[in-house]
Amino acid sequence: MQTVPSRLLLKSNGLKRHTKQHKAANAMQSQNKILLVDADSTIPNIALMKLAAYYKQVDIVKCNISYYPHKRKDVVVNAVGYDKVFVSAIFFSTPNHLKVTNCNCIEYGGSAYSITKKLPDEVIAWKSDYSIYPNADTSYGFLTRGCFRNCEFCIVRQKEGNIHLDESVEKIVQHKQVKFLDNNFLCHPQADEILQRLVAHKIRFQFNQGLDIRLVTDENARLLSQADYIGSYIFAFDNVSDEDIIVNKLGILKKHSTSNWACKFFIYCHPEMDIVNSVCYRVNWCKANQVLPYLMRDISCWDSDESGFYTDLGAWANQPGIFKNMSFEEFMYKRCPSNELRQQRSIATYNEGKQDASKWQRIVDDKSLQLAAEAEQLTTDDFNDLII
Numbered sequence: 293m294q295t296v297p298s299r300l301l302l303k304s305n306g307l308k309r310h311t312k313q314h315k316a317a318n319a320m321q322s323q324n325k326i327l328l329v330d331a332d333s334t335i336p337n338i339a340l341m342k343l344a345a346y347y348k349q350v351d352i353v354k355c356n357i358s359y360y361p362h363k364r365k366d367v368v369v370n371a372v373g374y375d376k377v378f379v380s381a382i383f384f385s386t387p388n389h390l391k392v393t394n395c396n397c398i399e400y401g402g403s404a405y406s407i408t409k410k411l412p413d414e415v416i417a418w419k420s421d422y423s424i425y426p427n428a429d430t431s432y433g434f435l436t437r438g439c440f441r442n443c444e445f446c447i448v449r450q451k452e453g454n455i456h457l458d459e460s461v462e463k464i465v466q467h468k469q470v471k472f473l474d475n476n477f478l479c480h481p482q483a484d485e486i487l488q489r490l491v492a493h494k495i496r497f498q499f500n501q502g503l504d505i506r507l508v509t510d511e512n513a514r515l516l517s518q519a520d521y522i523g524s525y526i527f528a529f530d531n532v533s534d535e536d537i538i539v540n541k542l543g544i545l546k547k548h549s550t551s552n553w554a555c556k557f558f559i560y561c562h563p564e565m566d567i568v569n570s571v572c573y574r575v576n577w578c579k580a581n582q583v584l585p586y587l588m589r590d591i592s593c594w595d596s597d598e599s600g601f602y603t604d605l606g607a608w609a610n611q612p613g614i615f616k617n618m619s620f621e622e623f624m625y626k627r628c629p630s631n632e633l634r635q636q637r638s639i640a641t642y643n644e645g646k647q648d649a650s651k652w653q654r655i656v657d658d659k660s661l662q663l664a665a666e667a668e669q670l671t672t673d674d675f676n677d678l679i680i
């Protein structure tokens with residue numbers, strides 16, 4: 293368990309504001325000692341940056357609690373001396389690993405605690421204060437919130453409602469590049485208009501949560517091809533049944549000079565999905581169509597019998613240089629050259645689907661017995677060279 297002492301906190305410089313109203317509000321707000329706790333964000337946390345802008349003088353502590361079970365650590369934040377603490381956490385597992393002590397006024401927010409709780413309007417109205425993330429070189433924000441779809445595994449509709457505009461480009465962009473966090477930007481009626489503006493103003497950007505490929509048109513594909521886009525165009529390939537429409541839309545993107553390997557597809561996988569006919573099928577489809585996959589493993593993959601396979605598959609699929617130039621089999625021989633059992637098991641899972649865990653345990657046990665028998669046959673003379 294790690295305790296974070298308050299002297300290690302970063303201080304916000306506070307944004308300079310120009311209206312009398314803001315100055316008066318800040319004067320009152322800055323009388324309170326405010327601590328912001330960034331529990332698990334891997335990018336600058338927008339809610340905390342807005343709180344930093346609103347309260348002007350804040351301290352922040354970053355806990356870096358991991359999404360990955362084997363990397364998680366327990367963190368205790370000692371908030372002694374603070375009047376109010378705001379905690380923000382994204383991952384549902386994080387609250388089990390975080391404790392804030394010595395403060396009676398703690399406000400918890402973020403998807404991990406509530407998917408409906410929002411900051412007050414007077415806080416949301418502020419521009420993000422990046423001084424609490426002094427190394428940030430990229431702006432983050434939402435042009436739109438919500439989605440017109442309501443996929444069963446997704447909380448966006450419940451959390452943010454139907455698609456609607458959120459913040460303007462001007463309000464979001466504070467750096468040389470920007471990553472938009474919209475969940476389904478292309479479904480907004482003004483999407484083309486906003487893309488035109490991004491292109492006209494030569495803004496370097498990316499939609500890092502991906503775009504809905506089913507909504508690609510000639511016009512938005514043309515605008516995307518003219519944009520100063522960061523990295524790959526990211527889409528999702530969740531269901532094999534979407535293959536036909538995805539092939540069709542990929543054709544439109546490629547017509548607008550989107551080069552091979554310029555698109556990336558999130559491939560969500562869950563232990564209940566058929567490994568060969570769903571997970572590997574979609575990954576191999578990416579290779580055949582010269583687009584990159586990004587295997588997104590559901591957290592339950594870590595506890596499944598195939599956890600080792602999912603790790604191997606992700607290590608292959610999520611490294612573009614390796615994925616483009618090597619088959620999964622070749623990759624496995626290189627990945628663990630002296631662990632024949634692991635190679636065999638992962639390659640068998642890739643080709644045949646779920647494996648019988650007891651069969652592989654028997655092979656491991658037989659191998660151990662064989663090694664023990666070989667060791668017994670050795671005489672002390674065999675070790676003479678080693679005696680010093």
Ligand code: SF4
Nearest residue numbers: 439441442443446475
């Ligand atoms: S299209 Fe995407 S954002 Fe919209 S509900 Fe489905 S998964 Fe969620």
